[in-house]
Amino acid sequence: MCFSHEEPELSIGEISRRLNVHKSVVSRLVTALCSKRMLQKDPKTRKVSIGVGAFTLGALFIKRVPLEQHAAASLSRLVETVEHSCHIAVLEGHRLLTIASAETRKALRVILRTGEYRYLHATAGGKLLLALHPGLLEAVAESTGFPAMTTKTITSLARLRKELAGIRSAGFAWNFEESTRGAGACAAPIFDASGQVVGVISAVYPLSAVSKTDFAAIGDKTREAGRLISVSMGWQPEICRSEVPSIAAARFVPSARSRVHQRVEA
Amino acid sequence: MCFSHEEPELSIGEISRRLNVHKSVVSRLVTALCSKRMLQKDPKTRKVSIGVGAFTLGALFIKRVPLEQHAAASLSRLVETVEHSCHIAVLEGHRLLTIASAETRKALRVILRTGEYRYLHATAGGKLLLALHPGLLEAVAESTGFPAMTTKTITSLARLRKELAGIRSAGFAWNFEESTRGAGACAAPIFDASGQVVGVISAVYPLSAVSKTDFAAIGDKTREAGRLISVSMGWQPEICRSEVPSIAAARFVPSARSRVHQRVEA
DNA sequence: AAACGCCATTGCGATATTTGCAACAATGAA
DNA sequence: TTCATTGTTGCAAATATCGCAATGGCGTTT
Numbered sequence: 287m288c289f290s291h292e293e294p295e296l297s298i299g300e301i302s303r304r305l306n307v308h309k310s311v312v313s314r315l316v317t318a319l320c321s322k323r324m325l326q327k328d329p330k331t332r333k334v335s336i337g338v339g340a341f342t343l344g345a346l347f348i349k350r351v352p353l354e355q356h357a358a359a360s361l362s363r364l365v366e367t368v369e370h371s372c373h374i375a376v377l378e379g380h381r382l383l384t385i386a387s388a389e390t391r392k393a394l395r396v397i398l399r400t401g402e403y404r405y406l407h408a409t410a411g412g413k414l415l416l417a418l419h420p421g422l423l424e425a426v427a428e429s430t431g432f433p434a435m436t437t438k439t440i441t442s443l444a445r446l447r448k449e450l451a452g453i454r455s456a457g458f459a460w461n462f463e464e465s466t467r468g469a470g471a472c473a474a475p476i477f478d479a480s481g482q483v484v485g486v487i488s489a490v491y492p493l494s495a496v497s498k499t500d501f502a503a504i505g506d507k508t509r510e511a512g513r514l515i516s517v518s519m520g521w522q523p524e525i526c527r528s529e530v531p532s533i534a535a536a537r538f539v540p541s542a543r544s545r546v547h548q549r550v551e552a
Numbered sequence: 553m554c555f556s557h558e559e560p561e562l563s564i565g566e567i568s569r570r571l572n573v574h575k576s577v578v579s580r581l582v583t584a585l586c587s588k589r590m591l592q593k594d595p596k597t598r599k600v601s602i603g604v605g606a607f608t609l610g611a612l613f614i615k616r617v618p619l620e621q622h623a624a625a626s627l628s629r630l631v632e633t634v635e636h637s638c639h640i641a642v643l644e645g646h647r648l649l650t651i652a653s654a655e656t657r658k659a660l661r662v663i664l665r666t667g668e669y670r671y672l673h674a675t676a677g678g679k680l681l682l683a684l685h686p687g688l689l690e691a692v693a694e695s696t697g698f699p700a701m702t703t704k705t706i707t708s709l710a711r712l713r714k715e716l717a718g719i720r721s722a723g724f725a726w727n728f729e730e731s732t733r734g735a736g737a738c739a740a741p742i743f744d745a746s747g748q749v750v751g752v753i754s755a756v757y758p759l760s761a762v763s764k765t766d767f768a769a770i771g772d773k774t775r776e777a778g779r780l781i782s783v784s785m786g787w788q789p790e791i792c793r794s795e796v797p798s799i800a801a802a803r804f805v806p807s808a809r810s811r812v813h814q815r816v817e818a
Numbered sequence: 819a820a821a822c823g824c825c826a827t828t829g830c831g832a833t834a835t836t837t838g839c840a841a842c843a844a845t846g847a848a
Numbered sequence: 849t850t851c852a853t854t855g856t857t858g859c860a861a862a863t864a865t866c867g868c869a870a871t872g873g874c875g876t877t878t
Contacts, residue, residue: 287588287605287609289609289612290612291612291615294612294615294616295616297825297826298825298826298827299824299825299826307866308866308867308868309825309826309827310826310827310828310866310867310868311865311866311867312826313826313827313828314827314828314865314866317827322553332825332826332874335612335613335616336609336610336612336613336616337613338613338644338649339553340606340609340610340612340613341610341613341614341651341667342610342649342667342669343553343555343602343606343609343610344602344606344607344608344609344610344611344613344667345610345665345666345667345668346555346556346557346560346601346602346606346667347601347602347603347604347606347607347610348607348666349557349560349665349667350560350561350601350602358653358654358655359655359656359657360657362628362631362632362654362655363632363657365628366628366629366632378604383604383608385607387624388624388628388654389624389625389628390625391625391626391629399611399615400611400614401607401608401610401611401612401615402611403608563854563855564854564855564856565853565854565855573837574837574838574839575854575855575856576837576838576839576855576856576857577836577837577838578855579855579856579857580836580837580856580857583856598845598854598855
């Protein structure tokens with residue numbers, strides 16, 4: 287778990303230092319995990335990285351996320367329509383986890399990788415989830431807070447509350463350079479049969495490549511994709527539309543983790 | 553590693569039996585891994601399954617596969633053109649590992665999941681790799697052999713040799729119900745800058761949904777997608793086209809695993 | 819070109835962790 | 849309600865792990 291997207295490969299010594307475990311132990315552990323293909327080692331550079339076994343296991347997890355099963359097809363379709371990279375993300379603890387991504391072929395594009403975590407307060411999808419999950423904003427405020435990613439990141443609780451109120455009434459969220467300089471995004475919610483928000487679908491684009499008229503179109507298409515996925519998951523538009531916030535509220539549990547993951551502990 | 557696509561969740565007792573480890577040990581191990589989110593436990597059914605941590609790690613692996621980075625965009629584009637689910641797969645040991653998949657929105661479609669392994673001799677992509685990797689066919693024959701998946705699966709070494717000769721000269725492979733009853737597929741090779749085959753791109757479809765005229769179009773589009781990805785990976789068409797088999801041959805090492813994964817062992 | 823320094827690996831003893839059994843607790847079925 | 853199955857926990861024996869130091873292999877520096 288000391289590997290990350292920033293440092294996908296480490297030497298034995300680096301791992302040893304990070305984990306505060308002696309080199310000999312790391313060496314033995316790495317060889318053991320390599321034999322099970324959970325790690326792999328470049329014989330030339332001697333750097334260690336995640337192995338194919340982990341990928342196989344990870345695929346097993348994502349297969350069991352109902353959202354991913356329904357969203358895959360709509361996602362690639364959305365990419366073709368809006369001509370920008372699109373993503374499906376879910377709430378994971380106090381962060382936003384990208385579980386599926388489809389990239390446009392354009393040279394100028396924003397790249398978000400599957401499996402990557404991002405802040406809730408600085409992303410369109412994250413703000414949408416903050417808006418639809420009562421209590422979540424406060425929980426995040428107490429734990430990680432709202433670090434600034436760019437000069438446009440909303441870092442104050444008061445301003446976030448205001449922003450979320452607008453998102454709540456619109457049922458849709460935008461992001462203008464709050465996470466990455468020059469990049470914008472929009473996100474639509476995805477509901478399941480019970481009317482609960484289970485994730486978001488978002489389009490991410492370089493602001494320089496989007497004209498004013500494009501914005502509306504991208505937003506509409508994204509919203510429509512979210513609606514389609516919701517329907518395929520059993521969501522009943524006519525029944526739930528007006529009730530969405532309340533149902534989402536009723537179903538929400540403070541520890542958002544507990545729904546998907548069970549912390550087993552006395 | 554006792555989890556699979558067929559059995560994505562197991563009880564403590566089942567794990568204990570499969571691993572020949574006492575229930576108490578499994579219980580403690582599971583709780584430990586749950587705390588690290590590598591596993592998760594459904595509190596109601598008490599079934600254990602792979603956790604989000606494994607997914608995060610797996611994403612780290614796939615990010616480092618150069619092929620996946622270049623192919624993602626072309627893949628979704630191919631799906632839109634041929635209107636059938638498409639996949640990118642690589643050689644992993646003696647099997648074919650699907651590393652990326654994009655599904656069509658059609659109701660009638662063939663579903664292959666990322667992270668799933670399939671037989672080489674019963675798939676279009678697998679046969680293509682068998683054709684381009686000298687020695688691989690014999691290695692597979694000795695290890696797993698060629699189990700029949702359907703009545704049309706080619707199970708004899710002699711007939712496979714004949715089939716592969718045809719594929720080699722065509723540089724392209726088809727599959728008619730050799731893996732799944734009613735399903736067909738075609739696959740094109742993907743080469744890297746060194747002219748080595750690094751993977752295949754394939755389209756999978758229900759044979760009932762494809763007319764005779766469609767076949768040619770799907771094949772052409774798939775082949776073209778493979779070529780595009782190859783080029784983006786630095787492949788030089790004019791130089792390599794005629795040399796592909798030989799270069800691929802020269803670069804091939806008997807243990808295909810060793811390229812990607814380092815078996816660390818005395 | 820040669821020597822140096824760094825990094826990873828391995829043998830070995832002392833230590834600490836894990837194991838397996840058994841009983842307990844909890845859940846679901848009859 | 850009772851039975852049967854399944855998962856969790858305490859405890860002592862036993863095993864595997866840890867850390868150290870030395871070896872071997874590489875890349876780098878002078």
